[in-house]
Amino acid sequence: MELSYVEETYLKGLHHLSTQTNKQVTTNDLAATLSNSAASVTDMLKKLSRKSLINYEPYQGARLTEQGNKLATRLLRKNRLWKVFLYQSLNIRWEDVQEIAEELEHIKSDLLIDHLDAFLGYPKFDPFGEPIPNAQGKYTLRVQSPLSDLLPGKQGLIIGVKDQHVSFLKYLDEKGIGIGKIVTSIKHDAYDQSMIITLGQKEINLSGKAASLIFIKPL
Amino acid sequence: MELSYVEETYLKGLHHLSTQTNKQVTTNDLAATLSNSAASVTDMLKKLSRKSLINYEPYQGARLTEQGNKLATRLLRKNRLWKVFLYQSLNIRWEDVQEIAEELEHIKSDLLIDHLDAFLGYPKFDPFGEPIPNAQGKYTLRVQSPLSDLLPGKQGLIIGVKDQHVSFLKYLDEKGIGIGKIVTSIKHDAYDQSMIITLGQKEINLSGKAASLIFIKPL
């Protein structure tokens, strides 16, 4: 099925919200996510429902159908493969990757995406640690724990970040924290949950919140 | 200036037609190029004129202003860099490259394009032999002669093709003719202008028309 740019955006928003909460997606939540008015969202929900991409009952919110989910997953595949390309091949900084990938994910060609996948060596995760669905839509979640759980003295490999806001990514970039870096936990502060880690020679102080948004593989 | 997808398409069409003929672009010609009605074209010409991207007088056709030309050149740069990427990095076939690049050229980020340019090693020509404008919009035309001018016994390096229709590119692909291949002229037919060339061990018969659309650098 051929979808418009906007329809795809809504589908992705629906997928995002429904995997987060596993409940019906409400009109207002979707409106907030997409920065649109609730009225616009209602219109689009009716349209997507007519196309059988969502189940929608007035006043009851919406949920992706199997077909809608399949299309949303395809968008995630495209988005994340492009992110790998931008980050790894083009050396574009973390905080700039998201915005560009959001445009690239709407490029239609399946041929393109499969060739891109091959070019990148069939990566399983994007630069933020999110799993990349394969051509059949299958993907595996990774065992990952927040940096905040790393016990003092232990080492971890950074494999992802939860928050993808530009300001947070810049904050990490400035501290030298990125995918593939190895860090050692030095000390937790019992009072404010902040922690001290080392990255190479450098000692870094992280807020408890920041540490909980960074994912590692314990070494 | 932020342009819509469609405005960009018109700008590219205008550029294409005006470099071909170096005259005012007529409404009907542009309509044919873009497969739109003349009425739609008139509307858009008025809009682009209001934005000072073209000079337009009713019934007299249109011509790009300096600013319009600059934006059109930027689109060409994007289109051609993407073509290099698709053809060279992703190994996508000649005949599939055009359609995908036409979508990719509308991706907005300058950062992306400059990084792509660097990644590809600042190529000067695309896989069809067209010059790639640099970040400042400058580009150099290449000395290139049609394969049909290659004298019997002489060798040439294939560097471009004029016609970019899918059927023609497939025809060339099937014969093994592509960028970077070295061919030797064997014989011209005086009657129908067809020619015989060799490519490696293989002997290939080309129509006069086809040979005139393939560009070579004499060796």
Next chain:
DNA sequence: TTATATTTTTAGATATGTCTAAATATTATT
């Protein structure tokens, strides 16, 4: 140079996607 043919523009309609303001339905509170 007047009539005819062609090209271009205008007029009016349609489709997509957006909005604000008003109406309606649902949920929470007393």
Next chain:
DNA sequence: AATAATATTTAGACATATCTAAAAATATAA
């Protein structure tokens, strides 16, 4: 359970881009 607060939908408008059919301008030919 009635009322107040919140969420959602409907109504009506607007912007972009498209079309067909009719009108107007330009170019061609007798």
